[in-house]
Amino acid sequence: xxxxxxxxxxxxxxxxxxxxxxxxxxxxxxxxxxxxxxxxxxxxxxxxxxxxxxxxxxxxxxxxxxxxxxxxxxxxxxxxxxxxxxxxxxxxxxxxxxxxxxxxxxxxxxxxxxxxxxxxxxxxxxxxxxxxxxxxxxxxxxxxxxxxxxxxxxxxxxxxxxxxxxxxxxxxxxxxxxxxxxxxxxxxxxxxxxxxxxxxxxxxxxxxxxxxxxxxxxxx
Ligand code: HEC
Numbered sequence: 001x002x003x004x005x006x007x008x009x010x011x012x013x014x015x016x017x018x019x020x021x022x023x024x025x026x027x028x029x030x031x032x033x034x035x036x037x038x039x040x041x042x043x044x045x046x047x048x049x050x051x052x053x054x055x056x057x058x059x060x061x062x063x064x065x066x067x068x069x070x071x072x073x074x075x076x077x078x079x080x081x082x083x084x085x086x087x088x089x090x091x092x093x094x095x096x097x098x099x100x101x102x103x104x105x106x107x108x109x110x111x112x113x114x115x116x117x118x119x120x121x122x123x124x125x126x127x128x129x130x131x132x133x134x135x136x137x138x139x140x141x142x143x144x145x146x147x148x149x150x151x152x153x154x155x156x157x158x159x160x161x162x163x164x165x166x167x168x169x170x171x172x173x174x175x176x177x178x179x180x181x182x183x184x185x186x187x188x189x190x191x192x193x194x195x196x197x198x199x200x201x202x203x204x205x206x207x208x209x210x211x212x213x214x215x216x217x218x219x220x
Pocket of ligand 1: 135
């Protein structure tokens with residue numbers, strides 16, 4: 001009996017010995033790592049579980065009641081409050097550069113349906129793949145639409161149009177509306193009111209905060 005045990009034990013040792021030698025050319029250890037704490041982060045990765053918090057989530061929500069730098073106070077426009085839509089507005093004014101940015105954002109987010117000419121003939125609608133006619137901002141029906149109602153459309157969507165609240169922040173929404181209103185003002189719409197007072201030369205402070213050189217864009 002003892003014999004069998006020792007034979008088994010001995011052969012195990014031999015097999016394990018062979019296994020440890022027989023790795024061919026394959027290296028199973030990575031060797032030395034320079035600055036291992038850079039290779040293997042000691043911080044918790046986002047989206048991993050975390051024992052330090054009761055809900056085990058590493059990604060934390062912002063502290064309640066705080067506003068991230070560069071962001072604005074939330075608006076209090078409620079969905080479906082069509083009376084508030086009529087009067088809701090902003091005191092924001094936009095430089096030429098910001099108006100141009102509004103146009104850029106419009107072409108990215110809205111042009112596909114509303115068309116880069118704002119005539120409701122964007123490529124998605126023109127292709128026939130999108131059944132519902134997007135607003136034609138040059139049509140009498142929309143020329144005098146209140147800015148609050150436009151804002152509500154961006155924030156909450158309208159029928160077949162989805163909400164853009166998660167992609168476009170508050171200031172950007174107003175920039176886009178300013179752009180629409182500017183184009184409308186030269187197509188029979190109301191006078192444009194989002195512009196800065198003529199004596200203020202394109203607010204360099206505000207524009208450098210957006211990381212855009214003013215001179216390059218205001219010339220146009
Ligand atoms: C996927 C297509 C689509 C995109 C993208 C889209 N819209 Fe629309 N939009 C529509 C349609 C369709 C309507 C007409 C809704 C209705 O009255 O039934 C509409 C209506 C509107 C209206 C009129 C709202 C009202 O109360 O009648 C405004 C303003 C508007 N869109 C602005 C925007 C802006 C600004 C963007 C970009 C941020 C945008 N839309 C992106 C499809 C789109």
